[in-house]
Structures are given as structure tokens and as C-alpha cells.
Amino acid sequence: MTVVLGANRYGKAETRVVRVTRDGDTHHIKDCNVSVALSGDLAATHLTGDNSAVLPTDSQKNTVYAFAREHGVGQIEDFALLLARHFTASQPAVRHARVAIEEYSWERQGPHSFSRAAAEVRTCVVHHDKDGSTSVVSGLRDLVLLNTTGSEFHGFAEDRYTTLPPATDRVLATAVTAGWRHHPSAAGSRDYGKSYEQVRRCLIEAFAGTHSLSLQQTLYAMGSRVLTTREEICEVRLALPNKHHFLVDLTPFGLDNDNEVYFAADRPYGLIEGTVRHDDAPDPGPAWD
Incomplete structure (x- = not known):
């Protein structure tokens, strides 16, 4: 009987990011929880401890924050697609990226004041392959x-x-x-x-x-x-x-x-x-x- 490595992935789970957009005296807020999971040609890190193909999960977290600053968050599906495409394009070993986002609602109480809405949580899960195939599930x-x-x-x-x-x-x-x-x-x-x-x-x-x-x-x-x-x-x-x-x-x-x-x-x-x-x-x- 031979032991082999099966399906695997890794990533940074639940990176909480709050993006404030300041439009003069009126501010806008996006409050999200972002989870990234990457898979591909990553067997070596499991089998031999060779991490040369592994992008640290800390780097994934930092990418979420940097993209929130550079691109804004906007619709969570679009932000998830942006992140997924980045990781598959920038990392040679990554063949597939999964990005899941939860968004929490805030109700405006003034130009820059908000109260947490007692509403449902908006969600999305995006899968993107290096070959360009993409799936988007909103929820x-x-x-x-x-x-x-x-x-x-x-x-x-x-x-x-x-x-x-x-x-x-x-x-x-x-x-x-x-x-x-x-x-x-x-x-x-x-x-x-x-x-x-x-x-x-x-x-x-x-x-x-x-x-x-x-x-x-x-x-x-x-x-x-x-x-x-x-x-x-x-x-x-x-x-x-x-x-x-x-x-x-x-x-x-x-x-x-x-x-x-x-x-x-x-x-x-x-x-x-x-x-x-x-x-x-x-x-x-x-x-x-």
C-alpha cells in the first residue's frame, strides 16, 4: 500500500479589513472579512518541507490590505475576482485561487457616523484558475x-x-x-x-x-x-x-x-x-x- 498526497490548499483566513472612502465631509465604509486559499504545484512543501513555491499567508494578508488601499473594495465579488486573478498571475506555482468574502452592513447616521445594521451578512466565493476559468457564487x-x-x-x-x-x-x-x-x-x-x-x-x-x-x-x-x-x-x-x-x-x-x-x-x-x-x-x- 502506497501513501500519497491528496488534494490540498493553504491560505490566510478571515483577514478583517475596513475601508473608509472620504468624499469630502461624507464618508463611506466597507467592512469585510476576506479568506484566501491557494492550490497548485505545492506538493514539495508537504513532502520535503521545501517552501520555495509557498507565498506566505502573511503576504496574502498584506495583499488584501494593499489592494483595499489601491483599488478600493467596491462590490465584494469584484474585489474577490481582483485578488484571485492577482495570485494566479503573480505566483508560478499557484494554479487555482479561492477567495471568499463576507460583508457586514452599516447604516448611515450622519456624514461620517454609522451604526451596525442588524441585517444579514452578504457573502461571495470566487474561484479562478490560471487558465482563466472563473466561477462566482454570491450569497x-x-x-x-x-x-x-x-x-x-x-x-x-x-x-x-x-x-x-x-x-x-x-x-x-x-x-x-x-x-x-x-x-x-x-x-x-x-x-x-x-x-x-x-x-x-x-x-x-x-x-x-x-x-x-x-x-x-x-x-x-x-x-x-x-x-x-x-x-x-x-x-x-x-x-x-x-x-x-x-x-x-x-x-x-x-x-x-x-x-x-x-x-x-x-x-x-x-x-x-x-x-x-x-x-x-x-x-x-x-x-x-
Whole structure:
């Protein structure tokens, strides 16, 4: 039996960078967390300790800061593409670069004053090969949505351990994690900011407008709305935790409870995950990794 080195990569994870753009008395802020991972002809560092092809992760961190100063941050997809292309072009041994970015929102409270927004986190993952092939996945996490009615769950399978009663009117709540893959032909050539806002709107509208018989049905409706509305998107992946809301029994206090008072449980929770895609979507390759 022979031992061999398998797939490997290395990089600098979670470089936090805050970029302030000063436009006279009015300032603008971009707050991001950048993770870089590089792979290629790097077996020697694992097998013999030869580091001659290894760009230090500290250098990768410094590149993020320097590029933020020289180029600004702008749309996180564009910044990730800029970094990925730089590392594959500048390092002979690097064949592939993965750059993932999280962006945190701030709300303006004055020309140069901000408060941290209690909103979802915007995300992106970019893969770029030395041969020029590129994939861009935009996304978000912690988009909290809730319908107080218009949700049912019944007709489900039962076994000896089933205690859940069927529901014909329940609260449906979730914290959406979503990723959407841009058609490869569009990588680097679109308004990612506008695309993000429109996809986010589709997700919210589909959640709010679907009379749900299951969270799975809602997931499919959300992904379908994106794909039928935004031609630049070829695949959507969603993870929807079911944030359970249970009616509180108020009968010990001589009170009824006609779907008005709930206990919001944080765990355990159901987790519904799924992919919705065009049937002719290009091979994703490493896009979702």
C-alpha cells in the first residue's frame, strides 16, 4: 500500500479589513472579512518541507490590505475576482485561487457616523484558475424571515415515535443562508450590487407570497423565483432552518390562546436544504467548495 498526497490548499483566513472612502465631509465604509486559499504545484512543501513555491499567508494578508488601499473594495465579488486573478498571475506555482468574502452592513447616521445594521451578512466565493476559468457564487446568511400565517404542515409520515400534531395554521420562520451561482459567461462583467439586491428581493417575495404546505415547498418557490426572474443566475442553493414557534398552553391560567402567544425555540430545529437549478446549467466545478 502506497501513501500519497491528496488534494490540498493553504491560505490566510478571515483577514478583517475596513475601508473608509472620504468624499469630502461624507464618508463611506466597507467592512469585510476576506479568506484566501491557494492550490497548485505545492506538493514539495508537504513532502520535503521545501517552501520555495509557498507565498506566505502573511503576504496574502498584506495583499488584501494593499489592494483595499489601491483599488478600493467596491462590490465584494469584484474585489474577490481582483485578488484571485492577482495570485494566479503573480505566483508560478499557484494554479487555482479561492477567495471568499463576507460583508457586514452599516447604516448611515450622519456624514461620517454609522451604526451596525442588524441585517444579514452578504457573502461571495470566487474561484479562478490560471487558465482563466472563473466561477462566482454570491450569497447571504442570517436573512431572518417570518410569516405569522399561511403555513401548514400535515399529511406527513408517522411512526411509533411521532408526537407532532398536524398543523393547518402555524408560524413559519427561518434564517436564510443562500448562495446563487452566476452563469460563467457573466463572471466579472455585471453589476453585482444590483444583482444582489434583486435576488434578495426575489427570495423575500417568494417566502412572503407562498402559501406553504412545507418549508421544502417554500425553498423550491424561493429558488424558482430567482431563476425565472434573474437570467444571470443558473443555480441557487438554500439552507432554511425551521425556527419553531410553539403555542403556549395558557389553560392553567384560565386563558385561551387562539394563535396569539408563542414560545420561540432556538434548538433543536429542522434544517431544510436544497438546490434549484436550470436543467442545462453548466457544470459547477469547484464553485460551491
